[in-house]
Amino acid sequence: MNEFIVGFVGLLVYFFVCATGALILRKMVIVPTEIFRKTLHIILLGSIFVLTYAFNQWILSVIASIVFMIIVYPILMFAENIPGYSQLLTERKKGEIKKSLVVVFSMFAALIFVCWGMLNEKYLVIASVLAWGFGDAAAALIGKRYGRNYIEGKLVEGRKSLEGTLAMFIVSFVAVLIVLYMNEPQQFYSYVPISAITAGVCAVVELYTKGGMDTLTCPFSAALTMILLIRLWGG
Numbered sequence: 001m002n003e004f005i006v007g008f009v010g011l012l013v014y015f016f017v018c019a020t021g022a023l024i025l026r027k028m029v030i031v032p033t034e035i036f037r038k039t040l041h042i043i044l045l046g047s048i049f050v051l052t053y054a055f056n057q058w059i060l061s062v063i064a065s066i067v068f069m070i071i072v073y074p075i076l077m078f079a080e081n082i083p084g085y086s087q088l089l090t091e092r093k094k095g096e097i098k099k100s101l102v103v104v105f106s107m108f109a110a111l112i113f114v115c116w117g118m119l120n121e122k123y124l125v126i127a128s129v130l131a132w133g134f135g136d137a138a139a140a141l142i143g144k145r146y147g148r149n150y151i152e153g154k155l156v157e158g159r160k161s162l163e164g165t166l167a168m169f170i171v172s173f174v175a176v177l178i179v180l181y182m183n184e185p186q187q188f189y190s191y192v193p194i195s196a197i198t199a200g201v202c203a204v205v206e207l208y209t210k211g212g213m214d215t216l217t218c219p220f221s222a223a224l225t226m227i228l229l230i231r232l233w234g235g
Contacts, residue, residue: 007054008064014050018043034144038137044104045133051108052125058116065109073098103215111223124226127179131202132218135172139206142167151207165203173199176222190233198225 022039025031031039055061076098080086086094108129115124143164150161177195181188202218209217 003056004060004064007050007060008067010054011047011050011064011068014047015043018046034141038141041133041137044100045129048108048126048129051112052116052122058112058122061112061116062109065105065112069102069105072101076101100215103213107216107219111219115223115227119227121227123179123183124223127176127198127226128219128223130175130179131172131198131222132206132214134175135168135199135202136206136214136218138171139164139168139203160207165207168206169199169203172202172222176226180226194226194229194233197229198222201225 019040022036022043026036051061051065055064080094080098108125111125111128115128116122139160143161146161146163148161148163150159151165173195176198177191180191180195184191202222205217205221206214
């Protein structure tokens, strides 16, 4: 019980400090909307480090994810009635923040259960989340700023560019490689192709995922890819 309380308080403190800092910064400095959105995005995915390292037991981490959703969701519902809330948090449509809360923490709980709980490979949780999180942020920022060659097709939703997709591949590749290398430095050469294939899968899945559900499809596809490939190349 003490471990859960300490870890959960750490999770609350993390969000309070990061969110407060981001909002204060936005009040003091003019921050482009898309950059601020991705700053909140990075803060959200960064909480996976608290969930994986503040707890020694995976089950407590899963419970913390669920409890956090249960506590924060009604708070966000109440906050939606405050004038200026959507503008402050750069919501594209009403309810976006609370929907993201549920989707992301459900994804966290599922990855923790499978990768840490069933396979005892905690590092795969982090690698999967960062492959999606940092990659998606790079795709959005680079695509909007430098996108010139747009990818068209019935299965592609919105204006997605080759530049954004390439940015996601590169950033996802680096993120996965770093996590795998830090977990087992001796396996570096086998982790290069694993990271490249995982990044490629994430980039393609993100490209063809609709309805903003890449929050689920990208990390899950990354986890599945790494689980299979590590057993082939990673020993």
